[in-house]
Amino acid sequence: MKAGSDLEKVFEAGKFAVTAEIGPPQSANPEPLLQHARMLKGMADAFNLTDNQTAVVRLSSIASAAIVMREGLEPVIQMTCRDRNRIALQSDLLGASAIGVKNVLCLTGDHQTFGNEKAAKSVFDFDSVSELYTFNKLRTEGLQSGGNVIEDEPPKLYLGCAENPFATPFEFRAMRLAKKVNAGADFVQTQAIFDMDMFETWMDEVRGRSLDKKVHIMAGVIPMKTAGAARYMKNKVPGMIVPNHIIDRMKTASDPKKEGIKLCVEQIEAFKNIKGVHGVHIMAVKWEEIVPSIVDAAGLLPRPSLK
Amino acid sequence: MAEREPKVVGYCCEKHGIECVNLAARSGKQYDASIRLVRVPCTGRVDGMHILRALEDGADAVFVLGCLEKNCYYDTGSIEGRKRVDYVKSMLSQVGIEPERVEMFNASSSMAWKFPEIVSTMTDVAKRLGPIEPRGDRQ
Amino acid sequence: MIVAERKPLGEIVEMIAQLHKVTVIGCRSCVAICLAGGEKEVKMLISALKLKNRKEGRKQEFDGFVLERQCEKEWVKEVDDKILASDVILSMSCSLGAQTIADMYPEKVVVPGLNTAMFGVPEEQGMWSEKCLGCGDCIIHTTGGICPIARCAKSMLNGPCGGSSDGHCEVNLDIECAWYAIHERLKLQGRLDLLEAVRPPKDWTPSHSGGRRIIVREDAKLTQHQKRGKEAVI
Numbered sequence: 264m265k266a267g268s269d270l271e272k273v274f275e276a277g278k279f280a281v282t283a284e285i286g287p288p289q290s291a292n293p294e295p296l297l298q299h300a301r302m303l304k305g306m307a308d309a310f311n312l313t314d315n316q317t318a319v320v321r322l323s324s325i326a327s328a329a330i331v332m333r334e335g336l337e338p339v340i341q342m343t344c345r346d347r348n349r350i351a352l353q354s355d356l357l358g359a360s361a362i363g364v365k366n367v368l369c370l371t372g373d374h375q376t377f378g379n380e381k382a383a384k385s386v387f388d389f390d391s392v393s394e395l396y397t398f399n400k401l402r403t404e405g406l407q408s409g410g411n412v413i414e415d416e417p418p419k420l421y422l423g424c425a426e427n428p429f430a431t432p433f434e435f436r437a438m439r440l441a442k443k444v445n446a447g448a449d450f451v452q453t454q455a456i457f458d459m460d461m462f463e464t465w466m467d468e469v470r471g472r473s474l475d476k477k478v479h480i481m482a483g484v485i486p487m488k489t490a491g492a493a494r495y496m497k498n499k500v501p502g503m504i505v506p507n508h509i510i511d512r513m514k515t516a517s518d519p520k521k522e523g524i525k526l527c528v529e530q531i532e533a534f535k536n537i538k539g540v541h542g543v544h545i546m547a548v549k550w551e552e553i554v555p556s557i558v559d560a561a562g563l564l565p566r567p568s569l570k
Numbered sequence: 571m572a573e574r575e576p577k578v579v580g581y582c583c584e585k586h587g588i589e590c591v592n593l594a595a596r597s598g599k600q601y602d603a604s605i606r607l608v609r610v611p612c613t614g615r616v617d618g619m620h621i622l623r624a625l626e627d628g629a630d631a632v633f634v635l636g637c638l639e640k641n642c643y644y645d646t647g648s649i650e651g652r653k654r655v656d657y658v659k660s661m662l663s664q665v666g667i668e669p670e671r672v673e674m675f676n677a678s679s680s681m682a683w684k685f686p687e688i689v690s691t692m693t694d695v696a697k698r699l700g701p702i703e704p705r706g707d708r709q
Numbered sequence: 710m711i712v713a714e715r716k717p718l719g720e721i722v723e724m725i726a727q728l729h730k731v732t733v734i735g736c737r738s739c740v741a742i743c744l745a746g747g748e749k750e751v752k753m754l755i756s757a758l759k760l761k762n763r764k765e766g767r768k769q770e771f772d773g774f775v776l777e778r779q780c781e782k783e784w785v786k787e788v789d790d791k792i793l794a795s796d797v798i799l800s801m802s803c804s805l806g807a808q809t810i811a812d813m814y815p816e817k818v819v820v821p822g823l824n825t826a827m828f829g830v831p832e833e834q835g836m837w838s839e840k841c842l843g844c845g846d847c848i849i850h851t852t853g854g855i856c857p858i859a860r861c862a863k864s865m866l867n868g869p870c871g872g873s874s875d876g877h878c879e880v881n882l883d884i885e886c887a888w889y890a891i892h893e894r895l896k897l898q899g900r901l902d903l904l905e906a907v908r909p910p911k912d913w914t915p916s917h918s919g920g921r922r923i924i925v926r927e928d929a930k931l932t933q934h935q936k937r938g939k940e941a942v943i
């Protein structure tokens with residue numbers, strides 16, 4: 264065991280893992296987080312707390328993790344390289360570990376021009392790969408990027424990363440995952456999948472490089488409420504591919520919300536049968552309350568309780 | 571006091587531009603004689619510098635007359651001319667001077683009516699706006 | 710080359726508002742090539758400023774010069790008397806030229822007429838693009854001759870982020886994704902293996918992050934003796 268997190272235990276036990284995303288509020292009010300925590304407890308093995316997602320200022324992911332931990336949820340903190348240099352990233356990592364955070368997702372981060380602080384000075388001292396590389400050295404050797412060795416016990420971490428099979432150049436995407444695995448990633452959560460054929464192609468390459476044996480792959484899904492949401496993701500979100508048949512299906516559905524859930528559940532069923540996929544990551548953006556019904560309908564409840 | 575004569579300078583290309591002027595004269599068209607024409611080989615040769623210099627030296631309005639954009643003797647010269655005029659217009663707006671004091675026109679050698687029309691447009695602008703000077707002085 | 714853009718005229722007017730004798734100094738190097746501070750631009754700026762003053766009934770004296778290279782003291786000295794006689798120097802050079810004058814004449818007010826934007830190249834007439842950030846540790850031999858530090862919005866060193874869409878950057882879809890371009894270039898050269906290795910965190914000390922940089926070439930520097938001799942000649 265690297266960190267002994269619930270997520271790690273589920274993977275080690277060979278079970279199909281579930282993570283879900285919780286977006287921290289744009290305020291100092293912990294109440295929305297607590298509400299989500301109470302609602303989602305037991306519905307997934309661990310919960311991602313996003314790090315100022317799309318470069319919008321929000322309650323910090325580490326503080327959010329501390330808050331949801333009070334309700335007994337296991338957090339996955341997301342740490343982007345956009346806002347912190349290596350001093351801050353390593354310091355925050357030590358801090359997170361000290362308060363009991365075990366799962367960390369290493370991300371480069373959305374560029375600040377997408378958010379509400381466009382005038383910010385960008386940092387990008389690391390990219391997600393060098394972040395993973397550094398965090399891995401920290402946990403295994405206690406070695407900081409500057410060469411300092413932590414004399415006390417190194418932090419115990421379970422390291423994750425993201426990968427987008429749908430961003431260009433497509434043929435580089437499996438190689439990029441390989442780099443992340445070599446840098447120290449234990450698990451990967453993919454960008455939301457809508458094009459199952461493309462995902463299968465990527466998985467072929469991933470298996471071709473035997474990466475499925477070295478990293479736990481969690482397929483990403485986003486439940487949609489409307490056809491408009493599907494179109495928006497297709498047209499406005501860089502690096503996202505939404506096939507027309509999905510948009511049509513949402514458009515013609517008598518109850519689009521129900522259809523969105525159904526689509527999600529079908530996808531999860533399919534993922535269970537794809538060799539190398541070890542879990543699902545549900546990103547119900549601003550629709551967190553739907554996670555229990557999806558997990559239930561996909562036959563993933565109750566979540567395993569592992570010692 | 572006698573009405574002040576408007577000062578208009580025109581940079582005119584020696585291909586279609588000047589032919590259009592000559593044709594107007596030959597066809598007996600009437601136009602204000604107070605304008606000063608500067609012959610240039612091509613309106614692509616007119617620089618923002620020249621236009622601004624004319625204003626600086628006392629012109630109330632400046633126009634550039636070149637070939638039709640799709641029939642320019644030097645292929646793309648009059649397109650260049652228009653871009654320079656547009657740039658000068660943007661500079662003028664930035665310093666609070668009416669950009670309509672500067673205009674680009676295009677004509678072909680067969681458009682007899684065009685030159686008198688340009689002259690009247692620009693002298694109207696010059697009369698309306700007057701010299702570049704503090705507003706208070708013109709009361 | 711260094712690429713700069715003229716400041717909005719309103720901003721320039723404001724900077725020189727209270728000063729009477731204005732000397733506008735351009736530069737024939739980079740900023741002339743990028744149409745920001747060469748001979749024409751100096752003349753047009755003076756014309757525009759004079760017209761504004763005339764319209765508003767304000768009096769200011771303008772003079773204009775263009776130096777071969779404003780960032781070198783030898784060239785600046787050519788207009789020494791003009792600088793000394795002015796109330797303000799409006800530099801139409803990159804900030805390096807403006808600062809050279811400011812450092813040579815500490816008692817003079819020097820204001821920037823241009824915004825210095827980047828190290829870039831003329832891509833086509835009227836278009837310049839950024840290609841270097843001066844990080845002090847060039848690695849383009851490993852990236853197909855394309856600098857990811859300058860050409861990737863996130864200065865990524867391990868390949869494209871998840872926002873690369875149809876080969877375009879997520880920040881601006883009109884701009885190519887640098888890593889897409891690197892991948893294409895290395896594929897063409899049959900050297901995609903260069904991308905396999907994990908690139909550890911970059912050492913930024915040779916860049917501005919290591920503090921202001923000064924480069925010294927001892928073999929090129931003049932000795933005290935040589936300096937004395939040179940001063941005697943001048």
